[in-house]
Amino acid sequence: MEGELGQLYRRWSQELTQALAYIEAFIDFSEDDNVEEDVLTRVDAAVARLDQELRGHLQDGRRGERLRGGVHVVIAGPPNAGKSSLLNLLCQRPAAIVSPVPGTTRDVVETTLNVGGYPVVLSDTAGLRDARDPVEREGVSRARDRLQQADLVLAVLDAAELAPQPGRLAGALQAVLPPSPPPRPCLLVLNKTDLLAEQSRGALQEACTGGSLPPTCLLSCMTGEGTAALLHLLSGQLQHICGDPLVGSPSLTQTRHRLHLISCLDALGRYHRGRGGDLALAAEELRLARRHLGRITGQVGAEDILDIVFRDFCIGK
Ligand SMILES: Nc1nc2c(ncn2[C@@H]2O[C@H](COP(=O)(O)OP(=O)(O)OP(=O)(O)O)[C@@H](O)[C@H]2O)c(=O)[nH]1
Ligand SMILES: [Mg+2]
Incomplete structure (x- = not known):
């Protein structure tokens, strides 16, 4: 060696x-x-x-292993929030099917990419809800399993749906995050901001600041607005998770x-x-x-x- x-x-x-x-x-x-x-x-x-x-x-913190095998970033959220749209935006190709029908994604869709020089294994997952359909239920169960393995969660919520009641943000986020410890690093992505009126955008932004929410980013997968800010937040988190490989003692790989x-x-x-x-x-x-x-x-x-x-x-x- x-x-x-x-x-x-x-x-x-x-x-x-x-x-x-x-x-x-x-x-x-x-x-x-x-x-x-x-x-x-x-x-x-x-x-x-x-x-x-x-x-x-x-x-x-398994830094070396993550640098070698990729940081596991899992996109999760309720059905129709735009999770698959986010995966496609980040990997810049239509890797996952997007449709207006809630419950479209069932299997985990995995893709690898490089964000700010850090290797990422990005997974899109089924929308989390109490599904009746057995295939969708299996999809939700796979989504929860994948969340348990996440190094970082991208929690996607529909900004247009939450805008009338910004107070529901924390509860909606809680329903996405894995219940069992350890608490995972998380970024909150409020998607579909193109549908927001200026006033409700302000109210939502206010609800996100100063509270107990994780770092949050307003995004429209449709127009691409907010993508640069999201990538900035994401690389910051990846740097935190992987550390700087050029400083400190050598990491296990x-x-x-x-x-x-x-x-x-x-x-x-x-x-x-x-x-x-x-x-x-x-x-x-x-x-x-x-x-x-x-x-x-x-x-x-x-x-x-x-x-x-x-x-x-x-x-x-
Ligand atoms: N207006 C608007 N529509 C969006 C945006 N992002 C996604 N959509 C639409 O929202 C619908 C659902 O998008 P998906 O990406 O399939 O959502 P999902 O969260 O993967 O949904 P499931 O797989 O069913 O859980 C589609 O009709 C998208 O075109 C956005 O930023 N703005
Ligand atoms: Mg989907």
């Missing part, structure tokens, strides 16, 4: 190798040779440091790596818990932790242990 990430994982692997070498030196030579008990204290401190570093690395790192961390936890008991068994956990790192870096490196033992301790000399 190349690059900064490869270097980081190889350093961790070397630290584990050293920790293992020290424990083995203690087990094998502490009675006859010059291997003091404080060797174990140093190992414990090194393992605790590694534990901390791994945790920090895993809590990077693959889910497979994440799984090995979690297993590595589990093994370190078992080492700490087992440390008061049989030392050889606790050391086995460090060996396992190192093996998980090796699955990522492609190196196993069992052979370095003796080198370290003879390098760092006066054994048999």
